[in-house]
Amino acid sequence: MNCEEATKLMDGYLDGELDPITSQTIEQHLRDCPNCDQAYKTHGSLIRVIGNAAPYYKAPAELRERIRSSLREEMVARPMRNVGRDVQPLFPRRQPGPRAVLFGTPWNWLSFGGLGLAAAIIFAAIIAVNLVPRWQRPAADQFLATQLIASHVRSLMANHLTDVASSDQHTVKPWLDAKLDFAPPVVDLASEGFPLIGGRLDYLDNHAVAALIYQRRKHFINLFVWPAAPDATRTPKIIKRQGYQLLHWVDSDFDYWAVSDVNVNDLQTFKEQFAAQTSHH
């Protein structure tokens, strides 16, 4: 083996990826050639150093939560037997919202001609941008209700009711506080007939939220909690959907959504008891 060949095979040898016979030939050459031997030693040291010095970017906790919840959403939204039938477009988040609406209009774009077309697009875009909040909000709220029910259903079927199973509010609360950027109120309502089962992190509306799980006889109530927006609607609201009750209310700090299949009266009682207990804290 000559120096040129030895140099060519240097990386493979140092990575331990050559066959034994070639490796032996190289070793023989290195014994005979101090120049190559030195080059191998230096390169070997560099190779070892790169792995130690280069930063390793671990996945942040928020990404873990995001992926777990998107997988569960995927599971509920599309049964496995439909897999592959409708593959989502790549990077859907980057698609501008109003576009589908714009191109869905019955106008004949071709009739506008070059400049007219450009002007029309800009004009339509301005209108769209102004209208978007009004269009999107009902859709967003519909989506939230769907998400809430989906999350409730998932928590019951995927064996993932609680991340921290405890009837002790003093166990559940610190656990949630440590994982969220807000401190949700946690109370046990066992004496009122709604024992606390535990807490869970969930991901709704693009934010990590707290889910508290209470039991009512054989039924479960998922109470989703996150900080209230300043202009949130103050009036409590009951929504019935497909056998589930969603009760929404807001106090000075938080937005609450209770989701369950218990009857409306039970859910109202639950809300009153919860509100009464938390106001003492």
Place this chain on the structure above:
Amino acid sequence: MAAPLKIDYAFNAEDLVSSAKIVKFTILKKHQEPDAVQEHEVASFEETMLPHMDAAHNLAKWLLRNEEDAQDVVQEAYLRAFKSFGGFHGSNGRAWLLTIVRNTSYTLLKKNRAVDLTTTFDEEIHTAGHESVSPATILEHSENAELIKEAMDELPAEFREILVLRHLEGLSYKEIADIAQIPPGTVMSRLSRARAELKEYLAARISKDK
């Protein structure tokens, strides 16, 4: 945090999309058997794939050099992996997932019209007079994490990728060939070029700083 909820009109009318979704819930609840299969499938997927999230994020971050893009790509890759998990019968979950992460990253890089996929970096670096920098000096500086990161970030994507797979994931040439979709015989020469470029960048930086 959460968007303000204007629920007054939100639930008055059932739109087609959400009722379609609700219908699906109903189906899920009625057919217990597929549920069980599905649940098992999900559990198996999570068990096989979630442990490799650090590797997935690491590769995406190095390729895209941007945290937000990296997270989007990893999430997208997990969804894709989940959808095609039925076709995965291998034993190497990490390599399989990294292949998807890699392809998804390249799609985004191309979409953003990144020109650095195969091109070599700044010519100035190559023409700079740094032949005088000794291998020992380069080695000494290569322990500087900040400098190594900077140097690797300057390399074309195909070099960043191969250095990450080899040095940070410790993958074999065979695994690297599978992930990067190149012939196994090409791995050594590409790795060799990547390391040479890295060395050259370090030498150029060192001689510039002198």
